[in-house]
Amino acid sequence: MKLHEHQSKELLKKYGLPIPEGYxxxxxxxxxxxxxxxxGYPLVVKAQIHCGARGKAGGVKIVKSDExxxxxxxxxxxxxxxxxxxxxGKLVSRLLIEKATPIEKEFYLSITLDRSNSKILVMAxxxxxxxxxxxxxxxxxxxxxEYVDPALGIMPYQARKLSFELGLxxxxxxxxxxxxYQAYMDLDASLVEIxxxxxxxxxxxxxxxxxxxxxxxxAFRHKDIEELEDITQIDPLEVEAKKYGLNYIKLDGNIGCMxxxxxxxxxxxxxxxxxxxxxxxxxxxxxxxxxxxxxxxxRILTSDENVKAVFINIFGGILRCDRLAQGLIEAAKIxxxxxxxxxxxxxxxxxxxxxxxxxxxxxxxxxxxxxDGAQKAIKLAQ
Amino acid sequence: MSILVNKDTKVVVQGIxxxxxxxxxxQCKNYGTQVxxxxxxGKEGIDVDxxxxxxxxxxxVKNTKANCSLIFVPPPFAADAIVEAADxxxxxxxxxxxxxxxxxxxxxxxxxKKNYPNTKLIGPNCPGAITPDEAxxxxxxxxxxxxGNVGIVSRSGTLTYEAxxxxxxxxxxxxxxxxxxxxxxxxxxxKDVIALFNEDEETKAILMIGEIGGxxxxxxxxxxxxxxxxxxxxxxxxxxxxxxxxxxHAGAIISGGKGTADSKMKALKEAxxxxxxxxxxxxxxxxxxxx
Numbered sequence: 312m313k314l315h316e317h318q319s320k321e322l323l324k325k326y327g328l329p330i331p332e333g334y335x336x337x338x339x340x341x342x343x344x345x346x347x348x349x350x351g352y353p354l355v356v357k358a359q360i361h362c363g364a365r366g367k368a369g370g371v372k373i374v375k376s377d378e379x380x381x382x383x384x385x386x387x388x389x390x391x392x393x394x395x396x397x398x399x400g401k402l403v404s405r406l407l408i409e410k411a412t413p414i415e416k417e418f419y420l421s422i423t424l425d426r427s428n429s430k431i432l433v434m435a436x437x438x439x440x441x442x443x444x445x446x447x448x449x450x451x452x453x454x455x456x457e458y459v460d461p462a463l464g465i466m467p468y469q470a471r472k473l474s475f476e477l478g479l480x481x482x483x484x485x486x487x488x489x490x491x492y493q494a495y496m497d498l499d500a501s502l503v504e505i506x507x508x509x510x511x512x513x514x515x516x517x518x519x520x521x522x523x524x525x526x527x528x529x530a531f532r533h534k535d536i537e538e539l540e541d542i543t544q545i546d547p548l549e550v551e552a553k554k555y556g557l558n559y560i561k562l563d564g565n566i567g568c569m570x571x572x573x574x575x576x577x578x579x580x581x582x583x584x585x586x587x588x589x590x591x592x593x594x595x596x597x598x599x600x601x602x603x604x605x606x607x608x609x610r611i612l613t614s615d616e617n618v619k620a621v622f623i624n625i626f627g628g629i630l631r632c633d634r635l636a637q638g639l640i641e642a643a644k645i646x647x648x649x650x651x652x653x654x655x656x657x658x659x660x661x662x663x664x665x666x667x668x669x670x671x672x673x674x675x676x677x678x679x680x681x682x683d684g685a686q687k688a689i690k691l692a693q
Numbered sequence: 694m695s696i697l698v699n700k701d702t703k704v705v706v707q708g709i710x711x712x713x714x715x716x717x718x719x720q721c722k723n724y725g726t727q728v729x730x731x732x733x734x735g736k737e738g739i740d741v742d743x744x745x746x747x748x749x750x751x752x753x754v755k756n757t758k759a760n761c762s763l764i765f766v767p768p769p770f771a772a773d774a775i776v777e778a779a780d781x782x783x784x785x786x787x788x789x790x791x792x793x794x795x796x797x798x799x800x801x802x803x804x805x806k807k808n809y810p811n812t813k814l815i816g817p818n819c820p821g822a823i824t825p826d827e828a829x830x831x832x833x834x835x836x837x838x839x840x841g842n843v844g845i846v847s848r849s850g851t852l853t854y855e856a857x858x859x860x861x862x863x864x865x866x867x868x869x870x871x872x873x874x875x876x877x878x879x880x881x882x883x884k885d886v887i888a889l890f891n892e893d894e895e896t897k898a899i900l901m902i903g904e905i906g907g908x909x910x911x912x913x914x915x916x917x918x919x920x921x922x923x924x925x926x927x928x929x930x931x932x933x934x935x936x937x938x939x940x941x942h943a944g945a946i947i948s949g950g951k952g953t954a955d956s957k958m959k960a961l962k963e964a965x966x967x968x969x970x971x972x973x974x975x976x977x978x979x980x981x982x983x984x
Contacts, residue, residue, distance in 0.1 A: 424795060426907045429802050429878045461803045499796050527939075529794035531769060558941045562933070573875065573941025574849020574904060577930040578972045581954075584933045585971055593934070595941045628834035628854050629720070658858065659834055682973035 312525045315359045317407040318539050319521040322498065326490045329517050333409030335359070342384045343377065345408035352376060353411045358387050360394075360401035361544040363442065363522075368394040370403070373411060380408075402543050412517050417507035418477055419443065419454075420488070422495045431459040431495070433488065435473050439507035465492040483516050498536065499529030548611050555607040557596060564589025566688050567612035567621040569605070571596050571630075579624045582681050588689035591618045606642035613648060619692035620651045622684055625658075632656050632664030640671045651676065651691035655684035695824040695869045696844065696889040696896070697785060697813070698726075698761065702828045705730040705750060705759035705783070707766050707774045713789075714765035715741050717832050721763070724829040729757040750781035763821065763830050764788040771817060772797035779809050786880070787830055788816035798878040805880075814880025818942065820850035820872035831872065841866015843979065844890035846883055847902035848875050848909075848942065852930060852972075856902060859976025865984070868896040875904070875942025883913035891921050898924045898983050900975070901966070903957055905931030906945045910957040918964035925966045926979050929954045 314322070317335040324330045333355075334345035346354055358370035365371055370392050374380045384406060393400035417439025425432040435455045438446055446454060455476045457469045470488040474481035487508070495503045502524040509519045530537050542550045552559030558573065566583050570576035573595045580590040592615065596608050612621055627635050636656065643652070655678040656664045668675055676691065678684030704721065708714040709731025719742045722728040728744050730753035737748040747753040750762065762778040764771060764787065771790040778786045798817070805812050815822060821831015825838040837854055839861040847853040853872050860867065871886045873879060883901055890896045899921070903910035910929060917925050931940060932954040939946045946952070958968045969978045 424799075424877060426877045427912070429799055431799070461799045496796065499794055501795065526795050528768065528792045529796060532794075560935075560938050560940065562935065570851075572849065572851025573945065574847070574853075574902070574930055575851035575855060577849075577904060577934060577940050577945065578852060578855075580933040581930060582972055590933055593938075593940055626851055626854055626858070628837070628851075629832065658837065658854070680973050682971060 312527055312530065312537070312540055313361045313544070314523045314525065314536075314539060315361070315405070315541060316357065316521055317359055317405070319523040320518070322523065323491070323494055323518065323521055326494045328487060328490050328494070329515065330521070331409045331412050331517055331519065333407055336384070336406045336408055337404065338388065339381055339384050342380055342406060342408055346377065346380055349408065349410050354380065355409045355411050356380065356383055357407045357409065358392055358403040359405045359407055360392055360397070360403055361541070362394050362397040362401050364394040364396045365392065368392055370394070404541070404543050412509060412519060413512040414509045414519075415512050416510045418479070418509070419446070419506050420491070420508045421502065421504040421506070422492060422500070423502045425458070428458070430461065433457045433459065433465065433469070433473065433492065435477055437477055439509070443506070459492065464496075465489060479510065479516065487516060487518075498523065499526045499533060500524060501526045548615060552594070552611050555604055557594060557604060557608055557611070559611060560593040561615065562590055562592050563617070564591045565617050565619045565692050567591045567615065567618040569594050569596060569608050569612060569621060569623045571625050575624065575626060579622065579681070582685045583622065583689065586682065586685040586689055588685065588692065591615055602638045602641045605638045606645045609642055609646040609648055613646070613650060618650065620653065620688045621648070622688035623652065623654045624681060624684060625654075625656050627656065627658035627660065627664065631660040632658055633660045633667060636664035636667040640667065640673060643673050651688075653678050653684050653688040653691065655681055694893050694895045695827065696886070696893050697815075697869060697871060698822045698824050698828040698830045700725075700727070700827040702761045702785075702830065703727050703729045703757065703759045704761045704763050704830055705732060705753045705757065706744070707732045707750065707762055707764045707778065709733055709741050709744065709746060709765070710736055711765055711767075717765065718742070718744060720835070721829050724835040725826070726828040726830060730759050750777045750783065754781045754783065759783065761785040761830060762787065764790055766790060768792040768794070772801045775801050775814065776804060779805055779812050784812050786812065786814045787819070787821050788814065789819065789821060789832055790816070791818040793817050793876065795878050798876070802878055802880070815871065816874040816876070816879060818876045819874030819879070820853060822869065822871045824869045825867055833870070833872070837861060838870060839866035842868055842895060842897040844868045844893065844896040844899045845870035845902070846886040846890070846899070847872050848904050849902060849930065852902050852928075855972070856900060856928070856975045860979060863976045863980045865976065865980055868893060875945060877907065883909045884916045887913055887916060887921065887925070891923060896923065898926065898979065900979060901925060901927045903927065903929045904942070904945050905929070905934050905940065905954050906942075906952040908952065911960045914960040914964040914966065917966060924982060926969055926982070927961045927966045928969045928972055928975055929957045929961075930972070
């Protein structure tokens, strides 16, 4: 789960980390109140979206008066901001109004998991402001890495080492690294990224931006953080799917996919592409695939206007094909599906399952295998 | 021979009185697996379809000589269950549980590595391990597997079934099939399982099923290039997955430009692996090549 910059900063403030004074604002009135509370201009106004590269896209502005604040807020609130990282854009429903920080130099600092060795990795660089992906491609030597021993946590010498390499005061920066690691662990984060961290003109260090992502598997012990989720940043169909325990991700194609199991769901998308089509989504209905789940899946798939045909690819294992077929038939009756549906059913009791589908009176096209199914779905979508 | 599980494997099921635990314990037993014990704290003395239940793994091991644990304990308690199994002397721990926080798994992984270097962990968030006609220690449908000589290692459950089914239908059996799971922090890797298949006499060919995210497939490729003489086949799922989106499995995400299907397929091809592009023909490609 992704958090907004202002939410991340509020959480990090509790650890005594140096964050610029600022307030979130959902409308112009709140923006003005924030300006007043901050005691005057210049101020920085930052659009809050779950996406990077906001500055270049015009989502961040320094304002010097009430009038400038109002004009900029008016121009961006409620609009969709497109950045190079999110070409389709994200809705700006809130702003962060902050005191401007006089910047001497920018740095990069992050904490994440390195999956290749299952260790927590602290990364820092003198090249602040650049995206880490670009940096790792263009100047890999500019990234300093420290691995954290799981039993010890980050050690003071590691934080000192990073300070010396970056040329920052070890007593100031060392504390920041230690506290940030503490926050990463406490929050069950999967990413904490400070880009940039800045050295100010008066010699202080400030976390100018902050991005936190929380491990979804740990949500059960962070109910307070779960409530911070901003669903305006997620596709509405994905939000809807989550309610029914469906794992759905919207894509740009026209073949809706309904599959049991994450690996097979990815494979189904791939085989549609291989056959010359374009998948409209990733959808894993899980191992249970109840009538309720299947009917909700049908509803969600077909409410995407781009979808011109549905390809159902089910491998019946423990859950038998005849039960799955019954589920499909009942669900199709509830939802009244109007577009062509291709079903590839395989596995346990497949003959009974196919027979049920054939006798159901539903106009489902049946496929011999995945390849046949993908080809049929593409043809029917034309 | 085969790898990891066989007819002599004695299984204790942790979380046996739960819905999933009891269902699958019975399924495994019906397949012919020696399911000798179950563990649910506070329920010692009862039985599940004739399988005696104990309070602790230690008690289960003492009374039944169990040497393999199959875990269905819910996510908040699963890390504890893995450590309990290891401390009780279990040397093969298979954790089915999906949704364990990464923060819980990191210390467990290092605890096992440091204190029990011979203990093997499979999973979490995996379908388990099967040696056809001998033992099924997991949640896979047993009847789609057939005894034979192809070793399968996979991150994904349904894709393992799909591949095994295609092979079995063409008359090609499997030595063992191991699902290593889809979580970012897990036990045995592709490379570890391939090394076991490489040493196993019964395994004549290896099928590796990977997916986007992480670098497990690339590491396996490196190992294969310098160590494996048996024919290796691979399929990688997720060519169409967009970066930054989690595709069901917590591990299946392309981040920082790493972990794409293309980079994995390239590494495998360079290692001499036959990369299967069309997942509908996994069985056919292998059948054509080895028979």
